[in-house]
Amino acid sequence: MKQPNKSGIKIIDYGSSCFANQRIYTYIQSRFYRAPEIILGIPYTSAIDIWSFGCILAELYTGLPIFPGENESEQLGLIMEVFGVPSKQVIQLSQRRDLFFNQDNSPIIATSSKGVERLPASKDLATELKCSDPNFLDFLKQCFKWHPYDRQTPLQALQHPWILEGLPE
Numbered sequence: 001m002k003q004p005n006k007s008g009i010k011i012i013d014y015g016s017s018c019f020a021n022q023r024i025y026t027y028i029q030s031r032f033y034r035a036p037e038i039i040l041g042i043p044y045t046s047a048i049d050i051w052s053f054g055c056i057l058a059e060l061y062t063g064l065p066i067f068p069g070e071n072e073s074e075q076l077g078l079i080m081e082v083f084g085v086p087s088k089q090v091i092q093l094s095q096r097r098d099l100f101f102n103q104d105n106s107p108i109i110a111t112s113s114k115g116v117e118r119l120p121a122s123k124d125l126a127t128e129l130k131c132s133d134p135n136f137l138d139f140l141k142q143c144f145k146w147h148p149y150d151r152q153t154p155l156q157a158l159q160h161p162w163i164l165e166g167l168p169e
Contacts, residue, residue, distance in 0.1 A: 031075055032065040036086065037148055039072050041095035047148035050157065054143025061136070062129055070113055076100050077110030077118025079144075082128060084121040086146040135162035 035051035037044050058066035066082075069075025080086075091097050091105050101107055110118040125144075126137055139162040142152035157163060 031072070032068055034072075034075060035148070036076065036079060036090070036146055037093075039076050040086075040090070040093070040097065040100070042090070042093045042148075045148055047151045047153075050143050050151050050154065051148075053157075054140050057136075057143070058129060058140060061131065066128070069110075073100065073108070073110040074112055074118060077107070080107055080120040081118050081123045082121075082125050083144060083146065090146050133162075135160070135165060138162065 033052040033055040035044065035048035036042075038048060055066055067075055067078040069078050085091075085105075085107055088105055091101055094100070097105075099108075107120055112118070125140065126132065129137070129140075131137060139157070139160050142157070142160065145151040152160070
């Protein structure tokens with residue numbers, strides 16, 4: 001993501017920022033970069049920023065948003081296409097689960113306006129990104145964990161091999 005003779009990339013956006021102990025927004029994060037806990041109505045933490053960061057990195061790599069949902073149902077469907085159905089624990093935390101899941105916790109299949117059904121676990125991250133870099137793919141997978149507590153923290157991200165391999169020696 002950085003040429004040796006060029007300056008680094010910095011991503012800064014404080015559009016809906018708030019202090020960690022003063023969550024005042026119910027609408028937060030642009031849809032394409034929205035973490036699943038926001039869609040599902042699960043109380044959020046700064047882990048939503050790691051999800052968004054993963055979305056931005058994938059977009060910088062491909063030139064296109066990785067999850068370009070037309071609405072929240074399709075957005076969740078696009079995420080499930082690549083990462084499967086969230087755990088029962090995540091679904092049970094959701095205050096909005098009835099919008100996205102049946103009584104048995106199976107997903108309500110999202111269909112795009114073009115009639116495309118979003119089937120869980122039907123796509124692979126490496127194939128979607130057309131990427132064979134195992135460290136980059138692992139970095140993104142650590143950003144895209146369903147449960148925010150399983151997602152890598154910023155400090156863990158800084159120690160990831162994909163970040164470390166890009167540093168000058």
